[in-house]
Amino acid sequence: MTVVVTGSASGIGAATSNALRAAGSEVVGVDLRDADIIADLSSSEGAQSAVDAVLDRCGGVLDGVVLCAGLGPHVPDPRLIIAVNYHGTVALLDGLFPALQKGANPAAVVVSSVASTHVTWDENPIAAGGEDAALAAAGEYGGALAYAWSKNAVTVNVRKRAAEWAGAGVRLNTVAPGSIDTPLLQGGLDDPRFGEAIRNFTAPIPRRGTPDEIASLILYLLGPQAGFVHGAQFMIDGGVDALTRPTKF
Known part of the structure; x- marks a missing residue:
């Protein structure tokens, strides 16, 4: 398999890249640093340059795409969070779709967040293009809102593509x-606005997860054993979503 992984230099992206390589896949990493392709996904030009570089490197054929690149709520400019987590991710998703259609048993996985459930699409200002005004009114906690909105928006846009992608043979x-x-x-933990809340919240499984645990789920979803799994979101959160929303699923 030839798989492109964004955010490959650290965290979940690095763990996924290592797991894919260990399984015998060729990985094309994309990140701001320490990657096969250096790209800034916060602008349309940066996202397009990443797409062009990936297609050139893989000869226009991909078997898998894993979109991990993202920014957390502690980033000073909340608009940048939306730019990378939502706009940049969707741009790569669509830009690499033709290459996936030429791959063998192709599949893509997007890293969202349990925060995607903190807002509904009907309440999400991104849906109506009103995120700038909403952020202007949000004050110092705009980053947390931007993070939840961006992850909700990217999840919705993945689900909206389910019919078209299945018709093209891509999961x-x-x-x-x-x-x-x-x-x-760690950036959130170090932030005086968010650190205490992050430290004090305990999941039903009373620990934090590891990047390797997320990578193992991603590899499953890329593989043939997940051949009938499509258009779904998989919580891997130690039970947080079940704790906070037991009747909503």
Whole structure:
């Protein structure tokens, strides 16, 4: 398999890249640093340059895509969070779709978040293009809102593609991690606005997850054993979603 992984330099992306290589796959990593392809996914130009570089490197044929690149709520500019987590992810998803159609048993996995359930699509200002006004009114906690909105929006847009992608023979799913020991989580822990809440919240399984645990689910979803799994979001959060929303699934 030839698989492209964004956010490959650290956290879940690095763990997934290592697991794929250990399983015999060729991995094309995309990140701001320490990657096969250096790209900034916060702009349409940066996302397009990443797509072009990936297609050139793989000869226009991919067997798998894993979109891990993302920013956490502690990032000072909340608009940047939406730009990378939502717009950049969707741009790569659509830009690499033709190459996936030429692959063998192709599949894609997008890393969302348990935060994607913190807002409904009907309430999400991204749905109506009103995120700038909503962020202007949000104050210092705009990053947390932008993070939830962006992950909700990317999950919805994955699900909206389920029919088209299945018709083209490409499977597409999301995984929704909870608190995972990554540099992104550490950034939140170090932030005076969010750190205490993150530290004090305990999942039913009373620990944080590891990047390797997320990677194992991603590899399953890419593989033939998940051949009838499509358009789904998989919570991997130690039970957080079940704790907070037991009647909503």
